[in-house]
Amino acid sequence: MIRFVVSRVLQSLVALAILSVVVFVLARATGDPLQLILPMSATPEEYAEARHYLGLDRPYVEQYLSFVGRAVTGDFGNSLRARRPVIELIQERLPNSLRLAAFAMGISLSIAFPLGILAAVKKGTGLDRTAQVIAVLGQSLPTFWVAIVLVEVVAGRLQWLPAGGNQGFTSYVLPGFTLGWFVVAGMMRLLRSGMLEVLDSEYVKLARVKGVVEHRVVWMHALKNALIPVVTFAGIYFSILVTTAIVVETVFAWPGLGRLAYEGISSRDFPVIQAVVLTTAAIVAVVNLSVDCLYAVIDPRIRHAR
């Protein structure tokens, strides 16, 4: 087990290293940040000076190494735009992103669970098909459009919920739902087919033959097995949530990482872009790792292997 965890950690680190190179190159490809920082009337000397001050005149390899070297200690340099340490910006935004993602995950699970199980138990009926369409709908509408319609109708017209910003618990509902609904289809699919497979298995049949009550058969004997594929894919869902969040954060004025990235790109703020991408990737890696562990908790076969 230890070996397993260690090798997974190493794999994640290698992937992060590859990513750091890519993001370093890409960030620099976005253009010259000085164009935005300096006034239009700036002279070439002023440019050179600012370039030196910001360390942008050093060779790329040197810039990269110092970037990586400091990034390891959590120092992503200073934001070119805000003139503040990037890590501070990340620290401000990250909790918002994580909370929103967790909330969205919760919402999508709470939709996907009943729908997936219902669809499996009532397989082939109209109920099954309706459940599937509800789930797939979330994936078939552009997120921003769903978000805007929700803001306009639920917040603006009906005035039930806050329209934007993080103003407490109720603020989570609309963005969380928008984000969550987007991944419901995938989760429901997993649950439904997982449940179908499990419900058809010998051990579920045996549980029934033993006289176990039906709801116990479904929620206890079958569900734990059907959960395994869902958990396996939690990492992927989480990364989808984090990336789709850019759009949702924009509409709901949510101060999360996505907006930070967006602002970073539009102001060519390399350090911010680099930091956000790496942070996101690191989170996804951590989630994947925890998923692997959680997987072992659910499935004893994995726990005892190796």
Add this chain to the structure above:
Amino acid sequence: MSVPVIEVHDLRTHLVTRWGTIKAVDGVSFSVAEGETLGLVGESGSGKSMTCLSLVRLTPRPASHIVGGSVRLDGDELTTKTEAEMQRIRGRKIAMILQDPMSSLNPVFSVGMQVREPLAMYHGLRGATLTERAAALLASVRIPSPAARLRAFPYQLSGGMRQRVVGAMAIAAPPRLLIADEPTTSLDLTIQAQYLGLLEELQDRHRLAMIFITHNLGIVSRICDRVAVMYAGRIVEAGPVRRIFTAPAHPYTQALLESIPRLGARTERLTAIEGQPPDLARLPGGCSFAPRCPQVMDRCRTEAPPEFEAGPGQVSRCWLRAPAGG
């Protein structure tokens, strides 16, 4: 013979599929007494498993329905019971051992949890008593160091061991009727023999009525008292084991017996049953076996044969056994 534990009369179960309605169980009648073992044989799809699932009303839903007939357990009609009542009969009165020991145990729960579950359900046991009884139950199916096994997960046990666990759960009540659906198919030969011995022992101990579903005529000859041969949803021949093996009345039974490779007999080739297996959705009008029957007669194609007496306690659905002039 003593009083029958289970009496099945003219049981009919239909299955609705996209190819049409299939008469999976088509007028099956039999009974099994205390301590008696009925062997149910036939090809895959002949309706053996469906018959047994119909007894506990666990046929696949919503596709299948029991459309007629009666099932009495100790004289108590089951087909009219509510689902909740049936729940209390399953496991407690009628237990089942399923075919594949590898997959009849839930991989994500410990053996202990799964063995404790029926004990808790049937006897309302809790806590230490429950664990004790679970261990005792495992011991009763000859599982060594049962206390340790309770903590194990199914994948840590061998196939034979797992099937013993399933057996233990089946006798937790203990039930009146034990249905064993090909319980030994996936076990290797020595384990098979041990397991059969165990089943016989359990049956003796608890005076169980037992229905034993199998393809394997060898097993039938070893542990069954009576045999019913199923073909296309019907029992085509039934009778005492000895009669069926020595004087099979139905051409299908004869074909089945011929297809057994006898040890030592150096047959050039195995006699296979000729022709296609029946399409259950489009059964011929007369005898369902007619298209493949080597002794088919004109009458067979138009009229379905009723049950004819073929010997002491032996019946056969074949026009060949029709009394002359009948």
Add this chain to the structure above:
Amino acid sequence: MIRITNPRTLIGAALLAAGALCVAPVQAATTLVYCSEGSPEGFQPQFFTTGTTFDAASVPMFNRLVEFEIGTTNVIPALAEKWDVAPDGKAYTFHLRKGVKFHNGDDVTSEDVKFSLERAAGKRSTTGYAGLLRTMVASIETPAPDRVVIVTKDPTLIVPNYLSRALSTEGMVLPKKYIEAVGDDAFGRKPVGSGPYKFVEQVTGSHIRLAAVDNHWRIGAPKYKNMVFRLVSEETTRIALLRRGEVDVTEVSRERVKELEKESYPIHFRREEAVLTMWWILGPDGMVPPMKDKRVREAMNLAVDRAEIAQSIFAGSAEPAPIPLGLSWSFKEIGLKVTPDMQYPYDPARAKKLLADAGVGGGFSLDTYAYQLPGLPEGKAFAEAVSGYWEKIGIKVKLIPVDYPAFRKNWVDRKTPGSIGYFNIANRDWMGTFALLEKQAYSPSKPTDTVNDPEVDGMLAQVMKQTDREKINALMRGVYTRIRSEHLGMPIVYLHSPYAASKKLGKWNPGSVMYDLFFDELASGK
């Protein structure tokens, strides 16, 4: 064989994350909430240049030496109660208001003024007009704590205007001692000024919160105890916030004004806040063919139906503009009379003829950049609409959507001469107008030119040396006449910028001055 960490730990962590949703304070009626589209870069008036930075929070937090009278461009006292000019016109003495304190308790002294101006002219300064400050100022003297003297190299008229809101943020006074003690970065995180509102917190990407000081010379006892600036980039969301009563004032686009008026939300306009003007990117040697030909420039101007664009794209909150780079406030000051015949008529037929005369009757291909700008959410639609008009006279337009930074690079690098760009230039007084012309129409020094014309250059060069207002006015009139008659750019419309307010907000004149929404009026208990 190792047992994985207790699963409850993981689940617990997830629950914690979900449960620890922060609870924000309820907005009391004593809080003014303003909802802005853009997010500010930071709070260092001399280091940042974006308009949103100052709209949002700086004005209530800081003081300048002088201010504009609301709704006009008249310079009035502020931190400086009065000022006098030396007879040679080379030294301005400002007398500071007494008893003004920074939010940290320090007195505002002449040292702070000197420090701030030097910071604005310093190396790290990025304010748009730092260059002018550097060339203009010889020294800054502090003969007494309440007196500061700005000595210029040449006689000049512009010092008071320069330090007001005419240009940018150079005139904002920062606490020297505090900044020197804590450093720039700490100041950026927790800025200290001497304005009626002090900094409380900033949650980047979310909001900025200010709290009123008890009594301030600018506004008296504050009507609102708190001021919150919320940053919401999506318009639908801003409007929903207004409807829910979560914000008091919000920026809205012109196209949604009617809808909100129908729901009887008060709309306050900043009239003629900016002129939307288009231009051809110059090549290294100025205008390139076919735009080198005056007739082509005129044709492109004639092809555009300004009235229709004002009506449709800008939903009626705009008026056709006649003169390229023409900042209308200055027209009064410099005595330029705009007559109806200066307006470009919509005349595609004549435009086609002009193109034919210029030898490009078969059309030519033209790149048009399309981008959004702060205050111009209609940017892309506008570029598409204008392109549509040009297509109609046979020009083959290729629309290139970019973001503004990318366009700016193209513009300044002059890599794509002849292609089209645009900007909503904030309206200014004569001083600001001169600064704009110097920046965009004076070819000797700048990469940012849009006009390259020796005559214009000559007149602008003279303005710089002039100290006689009348002569300056005449020269400026000359510059505009020349730019108009040579069609050196495409003026499109003057833009009115709407702000929607909650029904309970009351009277408010948001003025039209760049970087200031005159929240003082709203906040004032006077």
Add this chain to the structure above:
Amino acid sequence: MPAEPLADRALPLPDVAARPDPAARGRRLPVVSLGIITIFVLVAILAPLLSPGDPGEQSLRNRFKPPVWMEGGSSRHLLGTDRLGRDMLSRIVWGSRVSLTAGVVTVLLASAFGAAVGLVAGYHGGTVDAVLMRVTDATMSFPVILLALILAVTVGPSFTNVVVAIAVILWARYARVIRGQVLTLMGLDFIAQARIAGAGAWRIITRHLFPNTLNTLVVLVTLQIGYVIIVEASLSFLGAGIPPPTPAWGSMISEGREFVTSAWWVSGLPGLAILLVVLAFNLLGDWLRDTLDPKLRQL
């Protein structure tokens, strides 16, 4: 002695009674989905014939005309006009071409590359596998939208850039799934057989492994066409999608979003088009998966 179990030679009777197939049976061909997709594909191909006008022709005076069935609508613009007075029907018709092409091309590029990587990694195993899979991991953890945004500001938004940006991230998914399948296949006897018969790597990959992953590919491709169309729309919202004046559904919805209440058809109609197509592809994909390979539930 117990005999050889009869089951070994039991006749291959469809064992309906005992074991109903989990998902496949009883699910009819998704006629509606197929119908929608066929219609839109036809519309895309026949756009020049079907479009009533030039999708780019503006008429500011005729802006925000409602569809014909609403008050103020006219038969000149059956589905109304947008903020620049362009005909919505023409734009939706031409938009089907742009959006469908974007979806299909992106997915084909991604699947071709991803499948190749997956096949090679799975076949070779060892270091090759480890290296390729780490690259795949890295790619998967790069947010698609961020990359597209970066590309958009770097080289400007364009159809090609959108397709490339999405494909550059999307391939990793295919690589992962296909590699997983190949690993399973490699353990099967027929690969060993082929090796014994002297088949080389190329032959085994193309003749034996690839055909066996086709089902998976087909399902994944179908499911992801919809996803790509949606991602493109999101990019439009952030200003990095297929740029105007090209009529792509995503940018149409995005441009019309401010008018959700005042002129719903400007974003609502292309929204409906996207909804129908994506829904159809998703449902078709679901059905294909259930039918071709019920084990593919993680797609």
